[in-house]
Amino acid sequence: MNNVMILGGYGAAGKAIAMKLGKRLTGAITIAGRSMAKAKSCVEELEKEAPAGIDYLAASVDVTDQKQIIRACEGQQLVVLACDASPTSLETLVRACVDNGADYVDIAPDSRKRAVFESLAPLISAGQSRFVFDAGADPGLPGWLARWLSLQSPEPLNQMQLFARFRSNEIGWSGAADMLSASGSQGWVYDGHWRRSSLWDYKWKRFRGGLGRSLCVPIRLDEFDSLPEELGLQTFKCYHAGLNPVTDALMLLEGTVLARSIPFETRQRVFFGALKRLTSRPFGLSIEAVGRGAGQLFRAAIGHADLYEATAIPTAVMSEFLLNDKSQSPGFGYLGDWASVYPQFRGELREEGFWFENEASH
Ligand SMILES: NC(=O)c1ccc[n+]([C@@H]2O[C@H](COP(=O)([O-])OP(=O)(O)OC[C@H]3O[C@@H](n4cnc5c(N)ncnc54)[C@H](OP(=O)(O)O)[C@@H]3O)[C@@H](O)[C@H]2O)c1
Incomplete structure (x- = not known):
């Protein structure tokens, strides 16, 4: 029996x-937020579809x-963080997980997060807890x-491009704030070091999985920071499409003086309204990776018809992996680091409804 919050x-x-998680585990899952009334009402809804062996609790x-x-x-044996947390709150949470020997999976992107874990590295390695961050769809799966693609080549790849797009009108208030705050991650490329891209470095891309054609800009996610060096890449670019023109x-x-003269909450409200009203179908997630090396081209793509399902699946797969596998040492890292020590990860995504394509050509 598991205890998860x-x-x-x-x-x-x-x-x-x-x-x-309710479909994959047995035990108790505590639904927590600042409002007890909202937690209880969510528990009532979840209970209607809960399989035998799972108890939803409100806190x-x-x-x-x-x-x-x-x-x-x-x-708790596992804590999932699906809301924003300041570095101070995160530090308390990490310490509490270590004290209880609980594992941790989060999906809330925050560029200050890694520094918190690095500062607590001695405490983490002296405990039993494993910490997986950015374990959702995007960030996470890119x-x-x-x-994964770099492992398909017999020789190290020297160039890689990713293309990513998600579309949903279900994105929540906090998700909208995180997207707006991530505007500074636009306009970055790697060619030996991370640098600002030129104004003209954008691409049109037709996305697989029926997500249509879109103009994309190169972005830098936290999970990419040391990735090109780790994979031995000379160039690395991740082109990302937006949600809708507004x-x-x-x-x-967002980065301009004009925006900074307006309070963040007002900007968030306008962004959230435009997101809800103007993001139209097709919905879903599509990520494609293209790598070159040893005279060959390698290509792999993954996606799902529903962004929030696509977010929940890697989180649930990693959560179950940690709960069942006590052989992994304590530590912390991004989804990509942990999923590479779990060979069934890709198969589990497919079983849960992700489509996957993979090809190599000369
Ligand atoms: N990596 C990915 O693929 C991915 C995908 C989707 C979302 N996300 C991330 O997941 C997070 C949630 O996004 P969302 O779309 O689900 O937003 P959301 O619908 O606004 O959900 C956020 C939840 O957090 C709760 N919350 C806010 N402040 C809290 C606090 N101080 N203490 C406890 N609970 C608090 C909110 O409830 P109360 O305000 O009532 O407390 C709300 O239920 C965001 O960080 C978003 O960026 C990541």
Whole structure:
């Protein structure tokens, strides 16, 4: 029997994860957020489809409150973080996980996160907990797919390009804030070191899985930071499509003085409104990786028809892996790092409804 807690558990992503975990585990899954009423109502909904052997529980937990985090982690074997947490809250959460020997999986991107884990590395390695971060769809799967593709070549690849697109009108309030805050990650390429791309470095791309054609800009995700060196790549670019023309324009404006003169919450509200009203079908996720090396071209693509299912699946697969496999040493890293020590990862994604294509040509 497992005890799992999902912080942000009744949010758009948290609920999808709760549903997916409920189908894969037995035991108790605690749905936690700041509102007990919302947690209870989510539990009622989840219980309608809960298989035998799973109990959903409701809890009121505010991740900004140190005492509440410590109390909530008691007796948990796994904590899933599906809401934003400041570095201070994250540090409390990591310490509480280590104290309880609980594993941890998160999906909330935050460029300050890695530094928190690095500062706590001695504590983490003295405990039993394993920490997987950015274990959702995007960020998450792009870093994994890049690693997977590099393993398909008998010789090291020297160039790689990724193309990614997601479309959904279900993205929650916190998800919208994270997207807007990530505008600074646009316009980066790697060619021996990460540098700003030229204004003209954008590409039109037709995405597999029926996600259509879109203009894409090169971006840098946290999970890519040391990836090109690790894979021995000379050049690495990840071209990402936006959601709709208005949210794309708002992201472009985000770094300007004009945007900074407006409070963040107002900008978030406008972005969230445009996201909900103007993002139309087709929905889903599509990521393609293309690598060159040893005179060959390698290509792999992965996707899903529903972004929130696609987010919940890698989180649930990694959660189950950690709960069942006690042989992995304590430590921390991105989804791509952990999934590469779990050979069944790709097969599990496919069983859960991801499509996958893979080819090599001269
Ligand atoms: N990697 C990926 O593929 C991926 C995909 C989707 C989402 N995400 C990330 O997942 C996170 C959630 O996104 P979402 O779309 O699910 O947003 P959401 O629907 O707004 O959900 C966020 C949840 O967190 C709760 N929350 C907010 N502040 C909290 C606090 N201080 N303590 C405890 N709970 C708190 C909220 O409830 P209350 O306000 O009532 O507390 C809400 O239920 C975001 O960081 C987003 O970027 C990642």
